[in-house]
Amino acid sequence: MRSWILLLIIATSLMNHALAASFHLAIVTASNAEESNRGRSFAGIQTRVERPVRRAVELALFESKTSFEAFGIVPELQVVDIDAKRSLKDQLKAIHSNALIILDLPKPEFIETAKLLDERGQTTVNVRHPDIDLRDTLCLPSLYHTIPSERMYFDALGQFLIYRGWRKVLVVHGPTDKDRLRTQILERSLKKFGANISDFREFTLSHHPDDRDKNKPEFLTGDASYDVVAVIDSSKDFGRYIQYSTRRARPVVGDVGLTPAGWHRTLERYGAPQLNERYQSFDQENSLPASEAMSDEEFAAWSAVKLITNSLGTIDAISETLDPRKILAHPDTQVDLYKGTRGSIRRWNNQLRQPILLATGDAVVAVAPMPKFLHPKHYVDTLGLDEPESRCKLR
Amino acid sequence: MEKHLYRVNFNRKIIVFLVLIIISIGGPRAVAFEALVTNERSGDVIHVDEDGRTNHVVPICNRPRGMVRGLVDSHVIIACSDDHKVITYNRATRTIESEISPVRGAMNIAIHNASSRLFVTNEGAARASAFDLSSGQLIAELPTGLEPDGIAITDDGKTLFVASENAGLVHVFDGSTYEQQGVIKTNLRPRRITLFKKELWVSSEMGSRVEIFDIETHAKRDEVIFAPKGFRPEQMTPVDIAFNDLANEAYIALGSANHIAIVDITTRQITKYILVGRRAWGLGLSPDKQTLIVLNGLSDDFTLIDLQTKRPYLTKRAGLIPHSIKVFE
Numbered sequence: 001m002r003s004w005i006l007l008l009i010i011a012t013s014l015m016n017h018a019l020a021a022s023f024h025l026a027i028v029t030a031s032n033a034e035e036s037n038r039g040r041s042f043a044g045i046q047t048r049v050e051r052p053v054r055r056a057v058e059l060a061l062f063e064s065k066t067s068f069e070a071f072g073i074v075p076e077l078q079v080v081d082i083d084a085k086r087s088l089k090d091q092l093k094a095i096h097s098n099a100l101i102i103l104d105l106p107k108p109e110f111i112e113t114a115k116l117l118d119e120r121g122q123t124t125v126n127v128r129h130p131d132i133d134l135r136d137t138l139c140l141p142s143l144y145h146t147i148p149s150e151r152m153y154f155d156a157l158g159q160f161l162i163y164r165g166w167r168k169v170l171v172v173h174g175p176t177d178k179d180r181l182r183t184q185i186l187e188r189s190l191k192k193f194g195a196n197i198s199d200f201r202e203f204t205l206s207h208h209p210d211d212r213d214k215n216k217p218e219f220l221t222g223d224a225s226y227d228v229v230a231v232i233d234s235s236k237d238f239g240r241y242i243q244y245s246t247r248r249a250r251p252v253v254g255d256v257g258l259t260p261a262g263w264h265r266t267l268e269r270y271g272a273p274q275l276n277e278r279y280q281s282f283d284q285e286n287s288l289p290a291s292e293a294m295s296d297e298e299f300a301a302w303s304a305v306k307l308i309t310n311s312l313g314t315i316d317a318i319s320e321t322l323d324p325r326k327i328l329a330h331p332d333t334q335v336d337l338y339k340g341t342r343g344s345i346r347r348w349n350n351q352l353r354q355p356i357l358l359a360t361g362d363a364v365v366a367v368a369p370m371p372k373f374l375h376p377k378h379y380v381d382t383l384g385l386d387e388p389e390s391r392c393k394l395r
Numbered sequence: 396m397e398k399h400l401y402r403v404n405f406n407r408k409i410i411v412f413l414v415l416i417i418i419s420i421g422g423p424r425a426v427a428f429e430a431l432v433t434n435e436r437s438g439d440v441i442h443v444d445e446d447g448r449t450n451h452v453v454p455i456c457n458r459p460r461g462m463v464r465g466l467v468d469s470h471v472i473i474a475c476s477d478d479h480k481v482i483t484y485n486r487a488t489r490t491i492e493s494e495i496s497p498v499r500g501a502m503n504i505a506i507h508n509a510s511s512r513l514f515v516t517n518e519g520a521a522r523a524s525a526f527d528l529s530s531g532q533l534i535a536e537l538p539t540g541l542e543p544d545g546i547a548i549t550d551d552g553k554t555l556f557v558a559s560e561n562a563g564l565v566h567v568f569d570g571s572t573y574e575q576q577g578v579i580k581t582n583l584r585p586r587r588i589t590l591f592k593k594e595l596w597v598s599s600e601m602g603s604r605v606e607i608f609d610i611e612t613h614a615k616r617d618e619v620i621f622a623p624k625g626f627r628p629e630q631m632t633p634v635d636i637a638f639n640d641l642a643n644e645a646y647i648a649l650g651s652a653n654h655i656a657i658v659d660i661t662t663r664q665i666t667k668y669i670l671v672g673r674r675a676w677g678l679g680l681s682p683d684k685q686t687l688i689v690l691n692g693l694s695d696d697f698t699l700i701d702l703q704t705k706r707p708y709l710t711k712r713a714g715l716i717p718h719s720i721k722v723f724e
Contacts, residue, residue, distance in 0.1 A: 066559070066564055274519065313580045334583060334602070336583045341651070342602070378627055
């Protein structure tokens with residue numbers, strides 16, 4: 001059985017164009033290799049929304065209909081669901097050489113696939129992994145990142161804490177390698193903007209009285225002076241219990257409480273309510289309730305497609321097919337992100353520039369960059385790996 | 396103590412004289428006007444005078460946004476987005492005279508006086524609607540791109556323009572048959588369209604520029620790109636455009652760049668930037684064209700600018716999220 005299916009061909013009525021150019025678009029997933037169970041924590045409690053990114057891609061295509069008509073483009077979307085038992089190379093052959101390829105894969109499969117496609121000069125997009133190593137050391141010329149990096153998320157948080165005058169930060173983190181790595185990234189961001197770290201505390205999942213210094217939030221956050229508690233808990237096991245249980249009455253930020261985010265369902269400005277409403281209702285047979293919004297991964301996939309369609313007017317990339325390389329490599333590539341500042345691409349590591357939201361469950365409290373954090377070239381480049389500090393130097 | 400000093404040192408005539416001098420140099424002698432401002436979050440209309448005083452706050456509807464002058468001088472027509480209706484508001488009696496409903500996601504409005512027609516963009520519905528203003532009857536529905544915002548009709552009523560924010564297009568319609576005549580490709584997020592003589596000026600909020608097109612041929616004639624000191628290119632997020640034909644100047648609100656730009660209409664050169672409040676977007680020009688009023692959408696206030704000296708002289712509190720302004724004699 002062929003592992004790919006042609007999902008959608010939107011036939012458009014063409015104006016002023018004798019020939020239609022195809023816009024090939026592929027989503028590569030591995031539904032059987034998923035390491036996570038779609039955002040669920042212990043006892044099946046949903047702590048994170050993890051939807052396949054296809055809905056967001058289809059939304060972007062839906063939004064681009066008038067542009068496709070105006071420019072004589074027919075989008076063709078295919079989904080390639082990787083079967084681990086078969087040759088990856090063979091399965092990727094089904095993808096058109098000019099396709100924009102959205103990789104929605106767990107990290108090991110992601111790296112393998114991105115490398116393979118990079119060797120063939122095919123354009124891929126990371127919509128899922130904020131990991132810095134993918135930008136700094138993997139550093140593939142044909143791989144773009146539309147999901148913010150951890151550095152962008154934590155820089156936004158760091159700026160917010162300084163802006164609020166909460167300079168003394170107690171860092172509470174989980175025990176996994178991922179938690180420790182992300183704690184280091186947080187530490188760098190906090191120091192970069194001038195915060196002081198009161199202490200690092202590692203929590204342990206246990207109920208044993210001997211561990212109470214590490215398993216009870218009241219003890220974990222005791223014996224220190226701090227303005228705010230920053231929590232790193234990648235698997236959302238423990239951090240959720242720290243709010244309202246700290247020794248001192250202090251706000252909690254990081255993976256719980258006030259969280260940096262790429263997108264949010266309650267952003268009121270910049271046309272965001274329109275985009276959220278459309279995401280819920282554009283697919284009339286499968287509409288979602290008003291409480292649902294794109295996850296950061298979905299927003300990244302939506303942004304990737306919109307980067308192409310928003311740039312059609314300014315960049316000539318159409319011959320027989322639309323060539324995404326011509327658009328993404330162009331200095332004028334731009335996208336309307338509904339966050340008040342347009343997005344563009346950082347040439348040194350192919351990261352999408354974008355504002356970062358700081359939000360609770362039901363409110364966007366701030367949009368970073370925060371006031372007074374200024375960059376000499378780009379408004380949002382105080383967030384993330386700036387050119388001088390990037391180890392990846394693509395252009 | 397001070398009271399005592401005055402009594403000793405000044406006679407009354409001198410005091411009156413000094414006060415008059417202070418008044419005359421302290422602020423421009425603005426000709427009386429009445430400005431109406433819609434506040435989308437507080438759901439009201441405020442009546443503001445030439446001194447920046449808010450004399451009336453009138454609760455009006457949910458999310459009032461676009462506003463235009465009605466057929467008679469005492470009327471304004473306001474789009475109530477969350478109520479999906481358009482109302483006619485009498486500014487003299489401060490009451491709602493009539494309403495047209497339903498008008499889904501009513502966002503911005505244009506009217507054609509001679510034919511008494513009302514045109515509204517329907518934000519969530521990707522269309523614009525035409526109504527007969529006196530009867531409130533729906534005449535036509537015009538499909539546009541997603542998120543239609545700015546709308547304008549030529550004085551002769553022959554051509555209608557609608558900007559779609561998401562699509563990056565201005566749709567052009569025949570003003571009598573409502574047939575689509577073409578589309579104009581714009582830069583990112585076209586917001587407002589303003590007609591001036593033979594030109595169509597379109598603000599591209601995310602493209603950080605104003606593009607100028609020919610009304611007849613739809614060809615792009617020019618564009619204006621902004622660079623006030625201390626701001627980066629992507630912070631230029633222009634929205635409203637106002638024309639002052641007496642001074643041959645266009646005024647453009649630069650959104651997150653917190654400035655307005657003054658542009659020479661003929662040469663397209665930017666002659667001055669004026670710092671105002673946060674996310675400057677709505678613009679109103681006084682009837683004598685001596686005062687420009689700027690609505691600041693993020694700081695919930697408005698700034699009065701003296702167009703003789705090109706200086707802002709007063710900033711006053713508005714309602715929550717001031718959106719549109721119209722100024723009357």
